[in-house]
Amino acid sequence: DAKTTQPNSMESNEEEPVHLPCNHSTISGTDYIHWYRQLPSQGPEYVIHGLTSNVNNRMASLAIAEDRKSSTLILHRATLRDAAVYYCILSPGGSQGNLIFGKGTKLSVKP
Amino acid sequence: DAGITQSPRHKVTETGTPVTLRCHQTENHRYMYWYRQDPGHGLRLIHYSYGVKDTDKGEVSDGYSVSRSKTEDFLLTLESATSSQTSVYFCAMGLAGGNTQYFGPGTRLTVL
Numbered sequence: 001d002a003k004t005t006q007p008n009s010m011e012s013n014e015e016e017p018v019h020l021p022c023n024h025s026t027i028s029g030t031d032y033i034h035w036y037r038q039l040p041s042q043g044p045e046y047v048i049h050g051l052t053s054n055v056n057n058r059m060a061s062l063a064i065a066e067d068r069k070s071s072t073l074i075l076h077r078a079t080l081r082d083a084a085v086y087y088c089i090l091s092p093g094g095s096q097g098n099l100i101f102g103k104g105t106k107l108s109v110k111p
Numbered sequence: 112d113a114g115i116t117q118s119p120r121h122k123v124t125e126t127g128t129p130v131t132l133r134c135h136q137t138e139n140h141r142y143m144y145w146y147r148q149d150p151g152h153g154l155r156l157i158h159y160s161y162g163v164k165d166t167d168k169g170e171v172s173d174g175y176s177v178s179r180s181k182t183e184d185f186l187l188t189l190e191s192a193t194s195s196q197t198s199v200y201f202c203a204m205g206l207a208g209g210n211t212q213y214f215g216p217g218t219r220l221t222v223l
Contacts, residue, residue, distance in 0.1 A: 034211070043201045043214030044154065091210075098144075098169060099212060101154040 004088045009106045012078045020073040020105055022088030027068050030093045035062065035073045036101075037084040044087065044101070047073065051093075083109045114138040115204050117215040125223050130189040132218050134202030136182075142205040143185040144212065145169075145177060147198040154201065160185055192222045 005023040012018040024033065035047040048055055048062045050071075055062040061074040075082055087104040115136045124130050134143060145157040146169075156169030158177040166177050174196060176188045189196055199219050203212040 032210075043203075043217050044212075046211050046213060049211065098156050098159065099154075100156075101146075103153055 004090060004102055006086075006088055006102065006105045008103065009108070011108045011110060012075075012082075014080060014109055014111050015077050018075040018078045018082070018107065018109075020075075020086050020088075020107065021070065022072070023070045024088070024090055025069045027090055028092070031090040032093055033062065033064060033068075033071050034089045034091055034099070035060070036087045036089065036099075037082075038087070038104070039081075039084045047086070049091075078107075078109045080109050080111060083107055115202065115213055115215045117200075117202055117218050119218060120216065121219045123221045123223065124192050126193055127191050130192050130220065130222075132187045132189075132200055132202075132220070134185045134187070134215055136185075136204045138204060138213075139182060140204035140206050140213075141182075142207065142212075143179065144203040144205070145175075145185065145187045146201045146203065147171065147196075148201060148217075149198050157187065157200075189220075192220075194222050196220065197222045 032049050032051050034049040036044040037047050038044045048057055048060050050062045063072045085104040085106050087101050089099050118133045144159040146154040148154045155171045157175050158169050160166045160179040178186045199217050201214050201217045203214045205212040
């Protein structure tokens with residue numbers, strides 16, 4: 001399975017944008033890039049996913065590099081409720097859906 | 112996600128006893144998954160199901176069995192609980208393999 005690399009931790013100030021990076025240099029052509037987050041004492045929560053083009057939804061934006069070897073999750077205006085561990089995961093299209101969670105990036109948001 | 116629930120939410124049991132955890136979904140999703148989460152290991156897949164009575168093993172399936180007799184229910188059984196199975200267990204559902212998964216709130220299991 002293709003591997004992702006994320007910083008262990010990041011800090012942000014409330015109401016400022018946050019850019020969470022993810023490297024996936026061994027990504028294959030059929031791998032989707034998924035982002036999940038896990039708030040303290042809760043189950044993981046789907047954030048966004050994409051294949052080649054940048055994606056936007058109500059929670060975040062996903063910017064995918066042209067060569068697909070890296071991606072960035074963008075939270076446009078961080079709130080205290082966004083403090084969580086963010087996971088970048090590659091999932092092959094058409095697979096049975098085994099998500100392989102790494103250690104993720106722990107995001108702290110300061111008021 | 113309100114469409115997926117787990118029961119019980121907390122359980123304390125003794126070594127050697129059988130334990131069954133239940134995952135229930137109301138979204139008619141075809142795929143269901145059981146993960147465990149431990150400090151230093153992240154989430155790891157135990158078993159998954161791709162339809163009624165269709166299941167397969169995940170990364171850490173030893174000591175666990177599953178059953179899915181209805182679309183909405185996916186049961187995880189610890190045949191003879193051990194202390195190494197103390198963990199937080201999450202179930203998830205998905206429409207199709209490789210696609211978005213929605214997770215339940217988790218069950219915290221302690222085996223004494």
